[in-house]
Amino acid sequence: MAADLHAPAQQSHPLDIDTLIVGGGQAGLATSYFLSRAGVEHQVLERRATLGGAWQDRWDAFVLNTPNFTLDLPGMPYPGPDPEAFMARDDAVDYFRDYARRIDAPVRTGTDVTRISTSDGGFSVETTDGTWRSRNVVLATGAYQIPKIPPFAAGLPRSVLQLHTHEYRNPEQLPDGAVLIVGTGQSGGQIAEDLHAVGRQVHLAVSTCPEAPRRYRGQDVMYWVLLAGIHGPEYGVNALRVGQLPSPAARFACNPLLSGTDGGHDVHLRALGRQGIRLHGHLEAADDGELTFTDDLPERLATVEAGFGQRMGRALDAYIAAAGIDAPEPRPAPADDWLPAPEPARLNLAAENITSVLWATGYQLDLSFVDIPVLDAWSYPRHVRGVTEQPGLYVVGLPWLTGHYSSIVGGVGVDAEYVAECVAGR
Known part of the structure; x- marks a missing residue:
């Protein structure tokens, strides 16, 4: 299983990779699915100790507000018997963890990105697990930071x-x-x-x-x-x-x-x-x-x-x-x-x-770790269909990235697929 549910050991030297995805929630995993299909070497960095995204931050009695049929993740439509039912918090967390396993997503948990800057035509990505160098970065953090x-x-x-x-x-x-x-x-x-x-x-x-x-x-x-x-x-x-x-x-x-x-x-x-x-x-x-x-x-x-x-x-x-x-x-x-x-x-x-x-x-959206002048007055990346003004820097999963569906589980794959095509095209 590529999805690592434990924090890795500290790295003492930069790691080189084609593409880094920052965030292991639904947007990051959907992007990973399409990058894998395109044969693009990549790594997903998730700051939480375990997979499951922001759903883990909800209260005990929380139930998703979208029916199960909307859990239409790329490559894994909702497979259960109750498409019109609504999934409880813990079941939703398990659902996304299972998705990461099924698509063999290369995830490092417990790895918080602290700074992204440009470097030698690519990016330097500083994390709590050392520094990475990559040609591309996909921001998939969601909007639930502060x-x-x-x-x-x-x-x-x-x-x-x-x-x-x-x-x-x-x-x-x-x-x-x-x-x-x-x-x-x-x-x-x-x-x-x-x-x-x-x-x-x-x-x-x-x-x-x-x-x-x-x-x-x-x-x-x-x-x-x-x-x-x-x-x-x-x-x-x-x-x-x-x-x-x-x-x-x-x-x-x-x-x-x-x-x-x-x-x-x-x-x-x-x-x-x-x-x-x-x-x-x-x-x-x-x-x-x-x-x-x-x-x-x-x-x-x-x-x-x-x-x-x-x-x-x-x-x-x-x-x-x-x-x-x-x-x-x-x-x-x-x-x-x-x-x-x-x-x-x-x-x-x-x-x-x-x-x-x-x-x-x-x-409040917080992308302050992006040390590149691509954010507007609302800390929202300036972009066209998820492609920012900085070559090689992309974004998926934010509210209204391209439409109302952009941050919804059943819609995030639309933007993720396009961004993955752009990454592969470089």
Whole structure:
């Protein structure tokens, strides 16, 4: 088995190789598959001690938000009996480890890349396992490097436990008392459901991540997202391609609020409120034990509910029509104008017995180890279809690299195959 699950011994001299892939998650492994097919000598460097990518950083009850049929890795479509089911965290980690074994990926785990620079027409790649020299480098790190926590978090009392979702594992981690979750993307919505189900009082600071239907026009919504994203341009539908984004910052927008738990379901914030979860506006300040929220919850809920229909839903409908697919007509969401009793704009943590704050505020992309001037103001590589401005330097697996599908398991192979062709062509 080429996939090494243990940290290697330190190297005392540079190692020469044609191509290095930085990152052993789904993007790195998919690129390895295509490079192997092309006969390109390469090595995958993974900073974690074991394979399984960022899925290992999720909480205990985490379930993938994409159905099993989307686990369509190059050379290994989902082989199991439940394509419409949703895989639990540990099963997903095992799935990717099995993929690495099946494709005989040359992986070194426990090897953190600390600096990449140009050298003699190629690259010098410094790592915790010594220095490598390569003709090509493929960045496949994903976008989950640095948990984002607002600076005013430092103003919370020390008696309140603060965890980013990156560190959260289960309710037993948290002291008795109520929990404030800041952010209503996929992580915030699912953890709110989990904590409420075990009897915890949950406060939820609402962001503007759009809700989306789990089932849309007779299929799981991800079925259409992948088809429209990958094949839409063949029919003139480009709404899910990167060129149609309103701004570069939109590459980091949150994913639609959905869940894969209990067989997969929609997550509706108003429904959570009806169940007893206390909804607040955006958390904008913290002063010792006093929190300040915006007073625009009704407008926020309306924005969250309208988001899918304004962009993604239109793109999926356009693709279905252009491709001539016979699919049921979309069903409008039932009208719902329920609102909770108004919450005060200022909340006292002690008075509400809030003893924990979970920051479901996403991640910041960090490619600071790339000591080559190819990054834009968002630390995102400047590129065309994964080919950066620096000859021999490539990138795969980032959100919206070429389209909405670029960081999704079932879509990452599209960019990986193209990049591997470019590498082999050099």
